[in-house]
Amino acid sequence: MATTERRAILLDFEKPLAELESRILQIRALAEDNDVDVSAQIQQLESRAQQLRQEIFTSLTPAQRIQVARHPRRPSTLDYIQAISDEWIELHGDRRSGKDDLALVGGIARFHGHSVVMLGHQKGRDTKDNVARNFGMASPGGYRKAMRLMEHANRFKMPIFTFIDTPGAWAGLEAEEMGQGEAIAHNLREMFRLDSPIICTVIGEGGSGGALGIGVGDRLIMFEHSVYTVASPEACAAILWKDASRASQAAEALKITAWDLKNLGILDYLLPEPTGGAHANPIQAAEGLESALLENLEMLLAMSPEQRKQERYRKFRQIGVFSEVA
């Protein structure tokens, strides 16, 4: 049962690794049955598996990285919040739309002694949960809930951590009627006004305006295998190549990896993942996140709110590439 489930979420480029691992298991079983010592052989195979995993995960193509970023077992916002904080109370609702958007969660946590407002996109842990959470695609009410919680943080002088993990903002009829554009736009402007330190982390998928809607801060952290895109490679391929099957080519061209964003002057902090991706070792991934957040938070708390806002402005102000010849 467990093996079929595992196979179902195996990524295609992990197959050689999975084959090697199943061979190790076979040899083990065979040896046990026949009472032979194969420990030297096993050790050799295991170190090969380790090497293979390393090789695979250090040379992922952008399209493969998207698969890792979208992995159903990849730790979610609530997984990380619970792992890194000592206390956590989730809060609900935007106080306007008449419903609580489960695709965007938030609340107050205790983090190394600090009260911190934490919020982020929330994908589901299984199919049923995913439907309830709309696959992490937030509605205007989600962005307005996020803003309400950030205003709260600002009033009570709490830092803000946001966690980005969405294919994009929800594109339904109701979302348009409720003003998806306005909801995101409002957050973009107001996040520049807040005195609170703001640290944004892309933990999985950073999908376009839906990601940016909680993505304006003093620091942008990205997990090694997460991606941040202006448009989904599928949509981009359909529009620019008139051929949705060119998605992997579009993923390459769009420059969506953490290294790309570092080169473009957008990313501040690249966070390494355990070999095999965050889902292979969620606890280690959470520890990495916790220390990155703490390190950045301490730097930000050493600045005055005015200084932080100046720097935040400057950070975004310098983004763009153009020529200027009279």
Add this chain to the structure above:
Amino acid sequence: MSLFDWFANRKKESPISQDRQEREIADGLWTKCSECGVLTYTKDLRANQMVCPECDHHYRVFSDERISQLVDADTWQPLNEQLAPKDPLRFRDRKAYSDRLRDMQHKTNLKDGVQTGIGQIHGEGIALGVMDFRFMGGSMGSVVGEKITRLIEHATAAQLPVVIVCASGGARMQEGMLSLMQMAKISAALERHRDSRLLYMPILSHPTTGGVTASFAMLGDIILAEPDATIGFAGRRVVEQTLREKLPDDFQTAEYLLKHGFIDKIVPRTQLKDTVVQLIRLHQIPTQSPSLNHVSLESAANGQSVQIKPVI
């Protein structure tokens, strides 16, 4: 009214031949309305700001024409005209981005998709940005973001209201994440402009969608739109895919947004300049000397006695 009727009224003595009619349409002397099919003498159409005199259809207008429609003659001073796009991603889809840029620049005589500057509108100073849909669908890349940001920063320093005529399909994918981040950059500049208690009014023209809608188009103190303009965040086809039923006919039109409370007013193009200046003047602090009545109230407030003669 057909072309012949129109000519019959104007030049009864010399009706033109079929030949000549077709030649003159091809020469651009006449323009055929895509909505009602009526031909209008192009000069008259321009005089009517490219609004069909027959059915009020608003033709697309581009940045030069829009500027001359809104700004008082001889007051336009362009800003940052020297900014030009680069190809930071070396992006290539079916065509290289750098080639696309060169072709667009050649075709439009613009360096990129927005013109910005300062000028007067019925004598009032404004900072104006006009997006140009011809240039890669008015998409927002680094140059569009930088020029609009500089315009807003200039307006904040010079204490000017900002008006931006929006026309855009959204972010320019060929510049990747750099283009997405322009949304935040412009919003940051608007936050400072707003903090200085200055007025910002976007004018949403057809079409205003995607990343522009999710940033400066929706951040106006007052938001105006042209009749029947398409305004929305997600593309219509994308929204359709999420639904089983059909979308309402007026979905994502200016009228639909007005109904849902996301824009303040739909203004026909022929009244746009007057409406913009009226709103700007309504936001100005009166500077004329206080009235007599005002003075007497003030002295009363200062504790001085005010003599009021009884009415006999």
